[in-house]
Amino acid sequence: MNPAGNSYVEDVEISGHIIDSLILPKILDAITAAGGSFLIKKFTVGQGRQDPSYALVEVQAPSQERLEEILSAISDHGAAPVADSDCRLAAADIEGAFPEGFYSTTNQRTEIRIDDDWIKVADQEMDCGVIVDLETRTARCLPMVDVRVGQQVVVGHAGVRVFPHGRREDRHGFEFMNSSVSTEKPKGVAIRQVAAELFRTRQEGGKTLVVGGPAIVHSGSVDYLSRLIRGGYVQTLFAGNALAAHDIEHALFGTSLGVRLDCGDIVEAGHEHHLRAINRMRRIGGIRQAVEQGVLRSGVMYECIKNDVDYLLAGSIRDDGPLPDVVTDALRAQQIMREKSRDVTFCLMIATTLHSIAVGNLLPAWVKVVCVDINPSTVIKLSDRGSFQTVGIVTDVEPFLRALVVEVEAMQAGSA
Amino acid sequence: MNPAGNSYVEDVEISGHIIDSLILPKILDAITAAGGSFLIKKFTVGQGRQDPSYALVEVQAPSQERLEEILSAISDHGAAPVADSDCRLAAADIEGAFPEGFYSTTNQRTEIRIDDDWIKVADQEMDCGVIVDLETRTARCLPMVDVRVGQQVVVGHAGVRVFPHGRREDRHGFEFMNSSVSTEKPKGVAIRQVAAELFRTRQEGGKTLVVGGPAIVHSGSVDYLSRLIRGGYVQTLFAGNALAAHDIEHALFGTSLGVRLDCGDIVEAGHEHHLRAINRMRRIGGIRQAVEQGVLRSGVMYECIKNDVDYLLAGSIRDDGPLPDVVTDALRAQQIMREKSRDVTFCLMIATTLHSIAVGNLLPAWVKVVCVDINPSTVIKLSDRGSFQTVGIVTDVEPFLRALVVEVEAMQAGSA
């Protein structure tokens, strides 16, 4: 029995960049914060920066229940019990709900053990369960709402291991921006890095997802985003009714919520333009039809149709209209977002809290995400919710996109 | 022909507190901004503050089309053509869309003229059309999405008049807060006024709608809102999945997103509590069932069930779960919000941008609205969108609700 009287013990091992990445301190912290104690039985520090370290830690707790709580908590940081066992499974007994005690996923790479084999979990997404197909010996993340009776669901933390996403060398440049949401950072550097990421993604045949809010239109940035789309830098666009409706209002009337975007004048009764634009789309039947009939001849949505950008307009309770293309059911919209974001390699979020957090919840930890917003609270909210891979840039949409297009087009000219 | 060569003219008259309320300057501005000019033919100023003023203004424009644009713009401010005519009607030719040229509503009291009679428009709401039942000689606002083929829709601005909501004497105290969104205002005064409004609404049998975000739970304010509900100060609650899920997590586990609300400590793996709380509700079938079965025994949602508060949980794409009670289709949720907010007399919005703007879009101009948020941008956005009756208080949720409950309960004790 150890000094603290914590007589329930289990050995766990942790390996990787556990010092470098602050993982070990977090694990030790978690143990003591939860009322446990620990003994570091073995510790090997990687001598160079690239070398992995290894720690063997005895976790001590005052009760079996507490011990399991601690093991569960630290397993999210990659601490795996030495005496490993297979994962436990329970059959779903209710449609759309997990069995009690289900294993709740993170957005980190995860494996489960079946018959002594470690199997990679597919469709990694946070806040899901893991269902297992015992025949094919495959496992994947599944949202609560999609559970069907009889599916085999992982229960508890035994037989589950997580590989926390360490600092990647190639992200080094990005890191600096992430240290805080301070606005006092050199912005030109950040813009150049985003441009380089867009350019590399296109060169390497990756997939860039832009998640955008209506400020792209209000701020007068339609032309900049249009140029990125025409240049092949955007494969997928997620937005709401507002971005599309403002964009179409701008294309049809030259205004956005009644403000003329060329000179900034307010057009009296111009706020009606917004509604008339939506009404016209509803009369025609949709954005694609409006483009095909020559009614819609410019703008972000026009470019999406013309350049085969895969888009989703997700509905919300504050929508006017909405446009016929909008998916008004939140669950259906989430499902489509999930499908369309599976193979995304770079995600640029611009001026939308709602859609950014929705997408941030779906992406695995290894997808690079840059979130641009003039309001620091959006960026803070994203990190608070576990989207740790998100680089936040607190800046203004129009000048940001204006400069971004210049940088991207310069790279393109340079590489031609 | 007038000096500016604007040979298309029409006389309009404006009456009411047109100086006091800045309406006349706005109208004259709108005329010249749109390229027209004006001649003030008659002007009678109310001598005292309560006396109405009257102006007869000739509007001049360079073309008939421009003239109509101007008349349309100024009609929203209450300028009605002297040579009045009936409103024009057109039958809807497409499901879910208005005829082109439909009259787009404001949130101000509106009347339309049919056979020389002025008829009040029911269900006043901004950004709708007006449909007329010629048999019953009634008219009401209808959202675009609800239009059915064959309905008679008001087209153009002729035969429509609007009564802008002037400064009401009884709102005088409120006004000061509205002058800007500055945080540098005496907060005790604002809190007392909100308390008085809640108290008066209950005394007079009015209906208070609370629109709330999850920060009510995060910030540790569940108890304060619960006391207001038990005291009979809340008749309706609009929220999202997040508020209810955090509230239930707090009731079941004592945490909110894994943070213990009694001491602020972070419970490792506590973020799972969030998902487990939702899963449990899905297993039981709903919040009411959880209360009836004794699973849920405290919190905001518990009090709603126990005190017959009419609630709506509207879904969004960032929801986890969601709870079985959540209405996931945005159009269906809007429809329910519309119904439940028809007879609301006071609306208190707390820490939610999405739901606040959604509700602000639905309420007529004469409903008092107070919007509380620590982020000034939420309040700015509400006013930018025409919810002029909104009083914004930039403050922090927990201390605000803590002080509000003290004030309300003191009034209650004082009146007993």
Add this chain to the structure above:
Amino acid sequence: MNPAGNSYVEDVEISGHIIDSLILPKILDAITAAGGSFLIKKFTVGQGRQDPSYALVEVQAPSQERLEEILSAISDHGAAPVADSDCRLAAADIEGAFPEGFYSTTNQRTEIRIDDDWIKVADQEMDCGVIVDLETRTARCLPMVDVRVGQQVVVGHAGVRVFPHGRREDRHGFEFMNSSVSTEKPKGVAIRQVAAELFRTRQEGGKTLVVGGPAIVHSGSVDYLSRLIRGGYVQTLFAGNALAAHDIEHALFGTSLGVRLDCGDIVEAGHEHHLRAINRMRRIGGIRQAVEQGVLRSGVMYECIKNDVDYLLAGSIRDDGPLPDVVTDALRAQQIMREKSRDVTFCLMIATTLHSIAVGNLLPAWVKVVCVDINPSTVIKLSDRGSFQTVGIVTDVEPFLRALVVEVEAMQAGSA
């Protein structure tokens, strides 16, 4: 006696764009808010937009004291008693303080009456007193701290008239931005207008004052501001120790508070660079000496020396060092700011709350001011304090200056 029993009366007249500019409503409001009432005896509305209107209003109050309070309040809006009298003077009896009851100035054009003649007040500045030289029959604003015993100071509101600065046609484009501090405005338009203002000021031989904060350096914008200085677009620079110290650190070490501005990397121990840069200047004796000795060879301060930009570095309690050039006494710094800003025609404030408000307090109402800050609260604070002529642009410094330089240089190329 009038209905409200307000038997103390005085007639005032108001003329100008009193409807257009909302002056009349404000005056009527002020009267009733202060417990008075009014009778509009005569009212002539200018028929066109450019024509002045005229109102003769009887102000009614319950006591002589209240009447004078009201007359004092509305005189700031340009309401002048009909039965005009000379201004009253009292000799200053204490160094550095006004006699009780002194007339407190606004930043609007002001005249005082002496021997039936109206005399223009020089050095217009808000929150000062007016001192009169009876021999030369001249008057000027004087700050409290500069009062000397025996000076003749205007007391009360009699014999003082104010000419509120109406909407100027040539500012029309600017107005739109001013309607609120919303970030949802087309930014390209705003940037073009600021560029045009800088360009016109240079063309017309005006004087542009830039008031800048250290974020100009942090954000990586030294080169942009340097180009504006070299182009002759900046005549005067007001800043604090921080801007200059960061700029010099950047010139000497390539960092700003230890962050490398070319790649964003944090240089360990680089925060020392800040202090070493200041120390080196102190050793050399000043910025000019450092330029002359070839130690300082680039940056904002270097360009100021090389291009004869008149600069002031005003100290504050958070300064490190400070640099030898810094004026550490706040009163002395105010005095210098006053002198250097007397003939400024355009003022561009960038990312500094403290210096922006300090300068805003000194400028008369007719100087165009543009205030750029990513934090809306800075802009709100400026307007709250009566700097009504300020156009606020909520945006990010680096992309703003980057785009501004492009626009200005394009205008220059176009005009060559």
Add this chain to the structure above:
Amino acid sequence: MNPAGNSYVEDVEISGHIIDSLILPKILDAITAAGGSFLIKKFTVGQGRQDPSYALVEVQAPSQERLEEILSAISDHGAAPVADSDCRLAAADIEGAFPEGFYSTTNQRTEIRIDDDWIKVADQEMDCGVIVDLETRTARCLPMVDVRVGQQVVVGHAGVRVFPHGRREDRHGFEFMNSSVSTEKPKGVAIRQVAAELFRTRQEGGKTLVVGGPAIVHSGSVDYLSRLIRGGYVQTLFAGNALAAHDIEHALFGTSLGVRLDCGDIVEAGHEHHLRAINRMRRIGGIRQAVEQGVLRSGVMYECIKNDVDYLLAGSIRDDGPLPDVVTDALRAQQIMREKSRDVTFCLMIATTLHSIAVGNLLPAWVKVVCVDINPSTVIKLSDRGSFQTVGIVTDVEPFLRALVVEVEAMQAGSA
């Protein structure tokens, strides 16, 4: 020679809570970021949470110069060369400036070695130099401006060691608030902890310093702060001219910048009250005189005089007046702040960016600081500048102070 070709090496040792407190990862990071490499020669992990760990690390660099840079950088984190030597001293050759290469201090406990003895540095403050009195064998921090020719100044990092302030157990409760500046935290907990700190400080005879901005008055919180002062919870107050002037305006006229704080109404011409209040103080000669003569009979400044609170009013360039008590020279004000804050044990900063950062720069790392502001950027700025011990609470002043007083007075009643 090691693999990276880094042939310049030196051994350093680090001990203490180096894992727990993230110090080791930071040091290893600093080495590689600066182009060096490392070999961990020995590593002993403390087995329990309270046990210190120890590491012996060989630092490798490509040049002697780079090696010294690295040693300098990591010495701030407590890494001390094994082959220790005495510190190097150089005589100051210029008034008000250090010799080039001076050791620049942190706000952590520091010792220097003289004749093989480690001597504690007094007056610990960041961004200073260390001067040594060889006769008394004492050392202390000295700001650049106070350097006198001939003083012995520590140069380089040899013979200097720093003891980074680890996580203190007794601060555990505070930690949670510090993890980010998110507004989504339970506020009641934070308020209770601040109350407990105020209470304990008074019980233990400590010294609480309040640094306050004018929002304390605007927001209607004068009474709350007055009660804390009367209760003996405030020993020292740092503020600017604005807080005192608003407070005195409120005491004399009931307004703050012309806003009545009891009902929120705006008093027309009430902005003059501000100036008249200051003028009256200037006529009387000072705040103490005004209290003694019965002119000033309530408010924060009144309570300071009556309860012997030691106050400093530091001037700034945006001050009106200023009050006679204001210290207008920034250097003199810093000097006084330094003296008055030497023995402070708890510091509560309320709604002032300028004064908070100024004070944060002066305090050693072991003084507890709580910074309350509704604007997250103030809190972010404080941490960005190295005031790591600062706990930021993003909340609204009035409800915060209202709740704080209730908590403190409840503790007082409970202990009586």
